[in-house]
Amino acid sequence: MAGWAIAVHGGAGVDPNLPAERQEQAKQLLTRVLNLGIDALRSSGSAIDVVELVVRELESDPFFNSGRGSALTENGTVEMEASIMDGVGRRCGAVSGLTTVKNPVSLARLVMDKSPHSYLAFSGAEKFAKQMGVEMVDNDYFITQDNVEMLKLAKEADSIVFDYRIPTVGYETCGTGVESPFQMNGLPISIYAPETVGCVVVDSQGRCAAATSTGGLLNKRMGRIGDSPLIGAGTYACDICAVSCTGEGEAIIRGTLAREVGAVMEYKGLGLQDAVDFVIKERLDDGKAGLIAVSKTGEVSYGFNCVGMFRGCATQNGFMEVGIWD
Ligand code: ASP
Numbered sequence: 001m002a003g004w005a006i007a008v009h010g011g012a013g014v015d016p017n018l019p020a021e022r023q024e025q026a027k028q029l030l031t032r033v034l035n036l037g038i039d040a041l042r043s044s045g046s047a048i049d050v051v052e053l054v055v056r057e058l059e060s061d062p063f064f065n066s067g068r069g070s071a072l073t074e075n076g077t078v079e080m081e082a083s084i085m086d087g088v089g090r091r092c093g094a095v096s097g098l099t100t101v102k103n104p105v106s107l108a109r110l111v112m113d114k115s116p117h118s119y120l121a122f123s124g125a126e127k128f129a130k131q132m133g134v135e136m137v138d139n140d141y142f143i144t145q146d147n148v149e150m151l152k153l154a155k156e157a158d159s160i161v162f163d164y165r166i167p168t169v170g171y172e173t174c175g176t177g178v179e180s181p182f183q184m185n186g187l188p189i190s191i192y193a194p195e196t197v198g199c200v201v202v203d204s205q206g207r208c209a210a211a212t213s214t215g216g217l218l219n220k221r222m223g224r225i226g227d228s229p230l231i232g233a234g235t236y237a238c239d240i241c242a243v244s245c246t247g248e249g250e251a252i253i254r255g256t257l258a259r260e261v262g263a264v265m266e267y268k269g270l271g272l273q274d275a276v277d278f279v280i281k282e283r284l285d286d287g288k289a290g291l292i293a294v295s296k297t298g299e300v301s302y303g304f305n306c307v308g309m310f311r312g313c314a315t316q317n318g319f320m321e322v323g324i325w326d
Pocket of ligand 1: 011012195196214215216217225226227228245246247248249250252
């Protein structure tokens, strides 16, 4: 039996000039949640429980863009989304448009476990959350001063890619080499805020699971849904692998990125790293994104085509790594 493996991400597309202090904070947080997952795996936690546990922890910390610390909508509110998938039986659950649910990933888990559906959104998802008795808090809880400032700057900058982690002038953003205005889905966008979170796990019994959670893009339109809650796009798990994506949601949706990794493994017979490389190269079109993946045989892999991705991984044989750059 192959050993367990775990990978986490905290978003693709990082400011090349990200201050050293923030880089250090990111690495410490990734290390902390990796260790949490490792402890759970050593205590025979199942893949699905471990991905939920790790993503919950990331949602509760304001550092990345999920749960508390979510990027703000054009109206200054938070609309969170998340999904989870258990490779065992390919069961899944997803949620969007959450404004008061403290841990969106756990509501996605409940959609999977306790509802006849796969995906609940907006008021229906909030109603389900109340019925399930999950912890709910005021929308204000999720809003950080950092994100209020970012939204203000995004609005001032209008059609310019802006993120306090990405300098607005004289930069090469996310590897495109073009200066703003930046295009997404063929249209100029005003903002791109990375730092969605995700976790993939294969446990010691070879069971794979994936979870992804996000506040979405900063300054996004009300009602915008990205790839993170979409099974097959931002999240996918089956009996051979588990994948969580991050980056430009619209491009990830077009490429059905997460499922594509499983598909090329299944139909082309590629190994995990080759499948990840293939999908990043051939299926991302003009989009910028990254992903983490594990296989049932205990391999762990990642790939991205932009400047940096916050990530970390560990395997049962003692390998552990946390990184940001290529
Ligand atoms: N993929 C997310 C979205 O488009 C953003 C991210 O991964 O940072 O909502």
